[in-house]
Amino acid sequence: MGKLLWGITTLWAITQLPFSVAAPNCPLIGPEFPPPQRLSEHPIWQAAVANVTAIFQYIDVSNITGIDTFSYSLQIFSTNPGAPILWERHRTAKDLPADTTGVKKVDGDTVYRLGSVSKVFTVLAFLAEVGDVHWNQPITKYIPELAKYAGKSTSSEFDNVKDTNWDDITIGSLASQVSGLGRDYGVLGEYTQTEKLPDYWNVGLPSLQNTTKPPCGAWPLCTREQFFQGLDVMYPSYAPWQTATYSNIGYQLFAYALENITGKKFTDILNDRVIKPLGLNRTYYDTPPDSVGVIPGTVKDTYWNVSLGDASPGGNMFASANDISALGRGILSNKLIKPSLTRRWLNPVTFSADLIASIGAPWGIRRIQLAKDTQPHRTLSVFTKAGTFRKYTAFITLLRDFNLGFTIMMAGNPALNNFYGADLLGATLIPAYQAATRDEADKLYSGRYVSRDTGRNGSYVNSTLTISVDPGKPGLGVGPWVSNGTDMVDMAIKLQAGTDRSALKAETRLYYTQLESKTKDGGKRQAWKAIFEDTGGPAAGQQLWSTDCGAWVGVTGITYASLPLDEFIFNLDSAGKVVSVENLALRTKLYKVDGPVKGTASANP
Numbered sequence: 001m002g003k004l005l006w007g008i009t010t011l012w013a014i015t016q017l018p019f020s021v022a023a024p025n026c027p028l029i030g031p032e033f034p035p036p037q038r039l040s041e042h043p044i045w046q047a048a049v050a051n052v053t054a055i056f057q058y059i060d061v062s063n064i065t066g067i068d069t070f071s072y073s074l075q076i077f078s079t080n081p082g083a084p085i086l087w088e089r090h091r092t093a094k095d096l097p098a099d100t101t102g103v104k105k106v107d108g109d110t111v112y113r114l115g116s117v118s119k120v121f122t123v124l125a126f127l128a129e130v131g132d133v134h135w136n137q138p139i140t141k142y143i144p145e146l147a148k149y150a151g152k153s154t155s156s157e158f159d160n161v162k163d164t165n166w167d168d169i170t171i172g173s174l175a176s177q178v179s180g181l182g183r184d185y186g187v188l189g190e191y192t193q194t195e196k197l198p199d200y201w202n203v204g205l206p207s208l209q210n211t212t213k214p215p216c217g218a219w220p221l222c223t224r225e226q227f228f229q230g231l232d233v234m235y236p237s238y239a240p241w242q243t244a245t246y247s248n249i250g251y252q253l254f255a256y257a258l259e260n261i262t263g264k265k266f267t268d269i270l271n272d273r274v275i276k277p278l279g280l281n282r283t284y285y286d287t288p289p290d291s292v293g294v295i296p297g298t299v300k301d302t303y304w305n306v307s308l309g310d311a312s313p314g315g316n317m318f319a320s321a322n323d324i325s326a327l328g329r330g331i332l333s334n335k336l337i338k339p340s341l342t343r344r345w346l347n348p349v350t351f352s353a354d355l356i357a358s359i360g361a362p363w364g365i366r367r368i369q370l371a372k373d374t375q376p377h378r379t380l381s382v383f384t385k386a387g388t389f390r391k392y393t394a395f396i397t398l399l400r401d402f403n404l405g406f407t408i409m410m411a412g413n414p415a416l417n418n419f420y421g422a423d424l425l426g427a428t429l430i431p432a433y434q435a436a437t438r439d440e441a442d443k444l445y446s447g448r449y450v451s452r453d454t455g456r457n458g459s460y461v462n463s464t465l466t467i468s469v470d471p472g473k474p475g476l477g478v479g480p481w482v483s484n485g486t487d488m489v490d491m492a493i494k495l496q497a498g499t500d501r502s503a504l505k506a507e508t509r510l511y512y513t514q515l516e517s518k519t520k521d522g523g524k525r526q527a528w529k530a531i532f533e534d535t536g537g538p539a540a541g542q543q544l545w546s547t548d549c550g551a552w553v554g555v556t557g558i559t560y561a562s563l564p565l566d567e568f569i570f571n572l573d574s575a576g577k578v579v580s581v582e583n584l585a586l587r588t589k590l591y592k593v594d595g596p597v598k599g600t601a602s603a604n605p
């Protein structure tokens with residue numbers, strides 16, 4: 001025990017210096033509570049949805065944003081119990097040409113161009129077809145045109161400035177934009193391919209031989225051969241894995257690699273693995289009939305019928321809001337890939353210069369602080385992909401831990417930025433979702449739980465606990481928590497710290513692990529993790545190295561005969577009601593005796 005105690009004490013010292021206590025709670029990352037069963041019936045959610053409607057009604061009629069010049073489709077989707085679409089709003093631009101060949105009125109089935117939102121389809125198709133086992137393999141293994149570069153990066157002639165290090169460009173680096181490759185070849189941003197620029201723009205630029213200019217781009221499209229010849233001319237921006245730099249070229253190579261691995265056409269994989277299984281009847285890789293889309297101008301001006309050819313996996317696709325929302329739900333519910341692969345996928349791969357933003361494949365990921373000033377460690381990670389294609393913008397964001405997402409599609413001359421649209425939705429809906437979830441958790445779990453075991457003299461053992469949902473605090477609060485007369489909230493801190501000193505303010509809070517199993521009687525067992533912390537002292541705040549939020553290091557840090565003190569299992573009956581709670585280390589079952597408890601409750605059984 002002496003040795004173990006030393007171990008615990010050292011760990012505690014490492015994670016808690018320089019202050020041994022912290023004011024805000026340090027939750028485990030992930031959902032605090034189980035998903036709400038009746039979100040759309042909750043009055044706060046209903047009020048939030050009404051507010052969102054009011055905000056967009058205001059935007060629509062006020063004309064402050066030049067709303068007449070673009071059409072939009074917005075949806076809030078969910079995989080929680082209840083309707084898959086929680087709210088939607090569609091508006092048709094007033095300046096849609098009277099003779100438009102597209103739809104006259106937009107709705108959930110109206111098709112928009114997706115631009116780079118296509119990349120979500122591309123990565124999902126790859127993962128659904130072959131998983132991510134090839135992720136760390138060099139791209140040279142899967143692309144014949146690049147095979148000749150294998151091993152070149154270690155030769156003495158290799159020029160770090162001029163030559164691309166193809167040996168180190170892996171499939172995963174392409175998916176998460178850390179290949180260091182240039183963004184595009186021959187298209188977007190290629191000045192020699194850009195039409196209708198004023199002559200004086202050319203003055204500062206040298207005149208070039210035609211042979212120096214890309215022979216292809218948006219028109220004519222580059223052949224595969226021309227594309228690889230073009231790559232030979234280009235310089236790397238960075239070494240692979242150095243820093244994130246967005247590359248559409250990377251997505252073209254990524255799709256070529258998938259074709260090489262499988263021997264199938266990319267479009268077949270996309271159709272068989274994503275579009276058909278998700279039932280996406282308004283999703284297209286190439287230009288669909290005009291009649292299904294919103295076309296705010298001529299097909300030429302809007303680029304409705306422009307094709308990116310082999311560069312299409314990075315941005316050519318078309319879909320309706322209904323289909324983008326169905327895609328989002330398919331991802332959140334692991335419909336096409338196994339849950340552990342989704343969990344790995346919905347994570348950051350590399351940093352960005354923005355502290356709260358990182359980059360996945362192809363996600364832009366942000367950490368939203370749910371109570372910035374009072375509980376800075378409570379966060380929600382959101383996974384977003386936005387796209388632009390001339391007159392079109394598209395946007396999908398997944399609020400993973402809430403099982404929610406937003407779809408934002410626009411066509412025309414949008415005066416409203418798609419990210420700003422998400423800000424508007426999130427600012428109202430995120431607090432409402434939390435309030436509804438906490439309320440449901442309060443009704444379900446809060447109350448007193450008592451032992452039904454009797455001691456040797458025949459009276460009940462003094463073992464009880466009280467569960468509550470506390471304003472301004474994350475997860476479920478535990479306490480008073482008494483085991484055979486001992487105050488366990490205080491004892492847990494002592495065991496964790498390895499000292500007999502009482503905490504200034506001992507807290508035990510529970511977080512939903514999402515681990516559940518069904519019981520024979522139709523009920524379920526549901527595991528929650530406890531964090532034991534002393535929140536009585538000052539916060540460490542923003543130090544260089546030290547933190548007051550290292551709770552993840554201490555999980556299962558106290559065990560009693562192999563079972564941890566920090567695991568609580570709730571037993572629910574077939575009607576979904578909580579019957580009892582067990583603590584694994586204590587090996588006791590405490591039965592729920594009454595309803596929600598607000599504030600402090602009596603410890604007497």
Ligand SMILES: *[C@@H]1O[C@H](CO)[C@@H](O)[C@H](O)[C@H]1NC(C)=O
Nearest residue numbers: 044045047048049051428432
């Ligand atoms: C709705 O908007 C009103 C007025 O701005 C505000 O007082 C209220 O808190 C909002 N409710 C929700 C749930 O967003």
Ligand SMILES: *[C@@H]1O[C@H](CO)[C@@H](O)[C@H](O)[C@H]1NC(C)=O
Nearest residue numbers: 062063064065066067068069
């Ligand atoms: C709305 O704004 C646009 C552009 O700002 C303008 O052309 C149009 O006349 C306005 N419409 C109304 C009804 O005020």
Ligand SMILES: *[C@@H]1O[C@H](CO)[C@@H](O)[C@H](O)[C@H]1NC(C)=O
Nearest residue numbers: 140141142143144147260263
């Ligand atoms: C895949 O690419 C490798 C070289 O990178 C090549 O040797 C192989 O023949 C290709 N396979 C297919 C099916 O195209």
Ligand SMILES: *[C@@H]1O[C@H](CO)[C@@H](O)[C@H](O)[C@H]1NC(C)=O
Nearest residue numbers: 192208209210211212213215
């Ligand atoms: C270079 O290309 C331009 C535009 O395609 C063409 O007009 C011109 O004749 C070409 N010049 C030469 C020397 O081939």
Ligand SMILES: *[C@@H]1O[C@H](CO)[C@@H](O)[C@H](O)[C@H]1NC(C)=O
Nearest residue numbers: 109110279280281282320322
């Ligand atoms: C697409 O499929 C869905 C679900 O099967 C259906 O409800 C919807 O009406 C279909 N839409 C079109 C445009 O066919």
Ligand SMILES: *[C@@H]1O[C@H](CO)[C@@H](O)[C@H](O)[C@H]1NC(C)=O
Nearest residue numbers: 287298299300304305306307
């Ligand atoms: C797009 O449509 C325009 C006008 O109908 C036509 O001139 C052009 O060839 C089309 N482009 C493609 C790539 O189909």
Ligand SMILES: *[C@@H]1O[C@H](CO)[C@@H](O)[C@H](O)[C@H]1NC(C)=O
Nearest residue numbers: 455456457458459461462485
């Ligand atoms: C039974 O024993 C417990 C201690 O194990 C004690 O607290 C309690 O008072 C006893 N009850 C009676 C009725 O003697």
Ligand SMILES: *[C@@H]1O[C@H](CO)[C@@H](O)[C@H](O)[C@H]1NC(C)=O
Nearest residue numbers: 453454455456461483484485
């Ligand atoms: C409870 O504590 C008493 C001493 O106060 C002890 O005699 C008894 O065995 C304990 N009961 C259990 C179930 O551990």
Ligand SMILES: *[C@@H]1O[C@H](CO)[C@@H](O)[C@H](O)[C@H]1NC(C)=O
Nearest residue numbers: 462482485486487603604605
């Ligand atoms: C049970 O134990 C708690 C904590 O030691 C104590 O405060 C309480 O009075 C005890 N209750 C009974 C009935 O003995």
